[in-house]
Amino acid sequence: xxxxxxxxxxxxDAKDKVEGKAIYPQDIYIEGMLYGFTVRSKFPHAFIKVDVxxxxxxxxxxxxxxxxxxxxxxxxxxxxxxxxxxxxxxxxRIGDPIAFVVAKSKEIAEYAxxxxxxxxxxxxxxxxxxxxMRENSPKxxxxxxxxxxxxxxxxxxxxxxxxxxxxxxxxxxVPMVDHAFLQPEAGVSYIDEDGKIVVIASTxxxxxxxxxxxxxxxxxxxxxxVLTPAVGGAFGGREDITLQIHLAIxxxxxxxxxxxVYSRExxxxxxxxxxxxxxxxxxxxxxxxxxxALEAKIIGDSGAYASWSMNVLRKAAVHxxxxxxxxxxxxxxxxxYTNNPFTGxxxxxxxxxxxxxxxxxxxxxxxxxxxxxxxxxxxxxxxxGSETATGQILEKVALEKCIEELKRF
Amino acid sequence: xxxxxxxNGKDYSIEIEEHLRLIDLLRDKLNLTxxxxxxxEGECGACTVIMDGRIVNSCLVMAFxxxxxxxxxxxxxxxxxxxxxxxxxxxxxxxxxxxxxILAAKSLLDKNENPSExxxxxxxxxNLCRCTGYNKIVSAIKKAAEIKRGGRNV
Ligand code: FES
Ligand code: FES
Numbered sequence: 001x002x003x004x005x006x007x008x009x010x011x012x013d014a015k016d017k018v019e020g021k022a023i024y025p026q027d028i029y030i031e032g033m034l035y036g037f038t039v040r041s042k043f044p045h046a047f048i049k050v051d052v053x054x055x056x057x058x059x060x061x062x063x064x065x066x067x068x069x070x071x072x073x074x075x076x077x078x079x080x081x082x083x084x085x086x087x088x089x090x091x092x093r094i095g096d097p098i099a100f101v102v103a104k105s106k107e108i109a110e111y112a113x114x115x116x117x118x119x120x121x122x123x124x125x126x127x128x129x130x131x132x133m134r135e136n137s138p139k140x141x142x143x144x145x146x147x148x149x150x151x152x153x154x155x156x157x158x159x160x161x162x163x164x165x166x167x168x169x170x171x172x173x174v175p176m177v178d179h180a181f182l183q184p185e186a187g188v189s190y191i192d193e194d195g196k197i198v199v200i201a202s203t204x205x206x207x208x209x210x211x212x213x214x215x216x217x218x219x220x221x222x223x224x225x226v227l228t229p230a231v232g233g234a235f236g237g238r239e240d241i242t243l244q245i246h247l248a249i250x251x252x253x254x255x256x257x258x259x260x261v262y263s264r265e266x267x268x269x270x271x272x273x274x275x276x277x278x279x280x281x282x283x284x285x286x287x288x289x290x291x292x293a294l295e296a297k298i299i300g301d302s303g304a305y306a307s308w309s310m311n312v313l314r315k316a317a318v319h320x321x322x323x324x325x326x327x328x329x330x331x332x333x334x335x336x337y338t339n340n341p342f343t344g345x346x347x348x349x350x351x352x353x354x355x356x357x358x359x360x361x362x363x364x365x366x367x368x369x370x371x372x373x374x375x376x377x378x379x380x381x382x383x384x385g386s387e388t389a390t391g392q393i394l395e396k397v398a399l400e401k402c403i404e405e406l407k408r409f
Numbered sequence: 410x411x412x413x414x415x416x417n418g419k420d421y422s423i424e425i426e427e428h429l430r431l432i433d434l435l436r437d438k439l440n441l442t443x444x445x446x447x448x449x450e451g452e453c454g455a456c457t458v459i460m461d462g463r464i465v466n467s468c469l470v471m472a473f474x475x476x477x478x479x480x481x482x483x484x485x486x487x488x489x490x491x492x493x494x495x496x497x498x499x500x501x502x503x504x505x506x507x508x509x510x511i512l513a514a515k516s517l518l519d520k521n522e523n524p525s526e527x528x529x530x531x532x533x534x535x536n537l538c539r540c541t542g543y544n545k546i547v548s549a550i551k552k553a554a555e556i557k558r559g560g561r562n563v
Contacts, residue, residue, distance in 0.1 A: 010496055017504030018492040018511060020443020020483030027442035182447045182455060182505040182539050232445075232505030233539045264448040 022230040025200050026186035026261045033257035037109035039099040039116045041091035044339035045125035051117040060108035065100040072218025076241045080306040085216050085245050092140050093304035093339055095269035100246045125339040129301040132338045140337035148310045148335035150317045154389050155328030160293035164284030168364045172357040177274040183232020184267040189247035190257035197224050199248050202231040204238040216245045217252055236345030237271045240307050272344030275312055276301040279357040289369050289376045294326045298333040307344030309335035316350035321389045322358035323399055324380040329389040377403050412476040417485025425472045432456045432467040443483035443508045454536030457509035458482050464516045483508035491553040500549035502540035509536050514550045522557050
């Protein structure tokens with residue numbers, strides 16, 4: 001009946017991959033290409049002064065790029081343009097890019113990078129998002145650290161909690177997680193025969209990179225071409241810009257091909273993480289196990305930059321009741337800047353963190369009520385026509401069947 | 410300094426710097442970019458090659474240590490059974506671990522055509538995969554072993 005569904009389909013790129021012929025950006029070598037190495041912040045929060053003169057004197061160094069060398073806008077970011085291409089005044093996390101040393105070899109670039117002098121005027125930093133929410137805490141972006149607050153309100157939780165026979169209240173915490181895709185970031189940039197700036201990089205977002213590169217170069221979008229060769233895993237971790245703009249600026253300025261490959265360590269430092277979240281949960285039910293009210297406060301650690309935090313914290317809130325019908329709901333989610341590594345997309349976009357909280361709440365409720373974990377879930381799970389906390393009416397819901405299946409185990 | 414070695418059946422006599430790693434020799438000098446670098450410190454196995462019949466992490470072997478040795482990289486694997494089994498079982502996703510996995514599998518099957526699941530898991534225990542969750546890789550290696558024992562090609 002179907003051409004593909006239910007059938008085993010071979011990946012079109014699998015043959016190249018098993019033969020070692022698939023090309024990832026680090027596999028690209030161009031005659032006469034230069035190598036770039038990034039100088040990064042060693043402190044989480046500090047004003048900086050940068051002196052590249054010693055580094056530029058090293059034999060084999062072609063140029064050291066800093067914020068002064070960004071031809072267009074010194075910014076990027078998937079939702080808010082709050083990242084700088086190169087830090088101009090203040091670093092906001094360990095790993096913030098400060099300079100990009102371009103040299104004839106990797107070794108020279110890396111050596112010269114160690115000679116870039118960065119003077120740090122260290123500022124008090126904040127690493128706990130709840131602390132960052134307080135008025136008197138250090139400000140990461142010189143404004144309120146809370147930059148997103150999403151609310152869901154349904155029914156009347158206050159009244160409903162009074163009618164509950166049992167209420168459980170707990171705080172859940174989940175840590176940051178790195179994607180650890182197996183292929184560290186790498187890329188090559190050059191100017192092609194038509195005068196276009198080409199960036200070959202493993203990215204999840206080539207069309208958006210194109211726009212961000214063009215803005216940083218101060219050129220129109222059609223002068224920038226972003227090519228995505230084989231990508232060695234991503235899981236959300238390649239949605240933000242890492243080396244794309246650095247490479248493009250270098251190739252655009254020097255008119256020579258430039259390549260950069262991150263080490264595993266630099267990869268960890270350079271890209272986003274999954275949001276650490278602190279989740280305050282209060283869930284109430286009647287004595288026969290029907291959920292009546294749920295109140296949750298979810299605080300997401302956005303780290304130094306926003307990346308996809310709004311989308312992630314919105315999704316966390318939307319999923320906060322789990323797949324259960326609750327008539328009275330009050331949910332508040334927040335995205336908060338801190339001086340931690342920045343957090344963004346990672347498999348589930350916020351829907352991954354909240355089950356730790358809502359499912360444990362269900363188990364604890366069940367135990368208190370003397371019900372089995374399956375019973376309490378069957379009693380409350382989304383069914384055909386159920387209404388979610390955000391007012392969506394659901395169709396084609398097969399959850400009950402799935403839970404029934406679990407009885408076998 | 411100058412070293413001699415055989416890579417994928419071809420003899421090389423090549424001038425190298427003392428600090429060069431085997432992985433750099435293969436990728437940067439011999440253009441064999443199928444060998445991947447995932448960590449550079451012996452954790453991930455993406456750089457696995459076969460050296461004198463045994464798998465090694467080519468990021469941890471200095472090029473000069475490969476003097477007079479025989480190296481097989483993914484480009485030199487002629488065993489179609491393993492490659493086809495990987496394709497058919499869906500053991501390849503992003504593919505960055507794949508060359509190393511195939512060499513680890515080859516090294517196992519060269520010695521043992523009837524490995525248990527435990528043998529297979531042990532054989533690839535030095536190779537990380539972030540995409541597949543390993544099960545499909547294990548079934549691919551099982552399948553390749555079956556094909557070999559049946560003495561037929563796919
Ligand atoms: S690159 Fe050699 S073990 Fe990871
Ligand atoms: S297929 Fe991506 S790491 Fe294994």
